Amino acid sequence: MTTTTSETSENTPPEKRTEPGPKGIGLLGWARWIWRTLTSMRTALILLFLLAVGAIPGSFLPQNVVSVDQVATFYQDYPELAPWLDRFYLFDVFSSPWYGA
Incomplete structure (x- = not known):
C-alpha cells in the first residue's frame, strides 16, 4: 500500500512536522560563515598564491x-611601454x- 504526501503529513505527529522552508541564518550565522x-x-x-603571482613582476x-x-x-x-608599466606600479x-592590499 502506498501513501501519498497528504496522508503522510496527516499521520505525522505535530511535534515532528517541519516548516516548509528555512527562515534564514540571521546576522550571527553570517558572521560565523564570514x-x-x-x-x-x-x-x-x-x-599566498596571489602574493607569489604579484611578486613576479x-x-x-x-x-x-x-x-x-x-x-x-x-x-x-622602451619609451611606449614604460609609462604603462609605471601606471600599474610595476x-x-x-x-x-x-x-x-
Whole structure:
C-alpha cells in the first residue's frame, strides 16, 4: 500500500512536522560563515598564491627602490611601454597599493 504526501503529513505527529522552508541564518550565522571563510586553509593558500603571482613582476622588472638608473634605462629602451608599466606600479611593486592590499 502506498501513501501519498497528504496522508503522510496527516499521520505525522505535530511535534515532528517541519516548516516548509528555512527562515534564514540571521546576522550571527553570517558572521560565523564570514569568520570561518576568512580563517580557512583554502583562503590562506589562495592569498599566498596571489602574493607569489604579484611578486613576479617585481622579480623581472627593475625597481625604483633598488636601482633608479636601471628604471631610467628601461624608459629609454622602451619609451611606449614604460609609462604603462609605471601606471600599474610595476616599477614599485612591493610598495604599490595593489600589492599591499
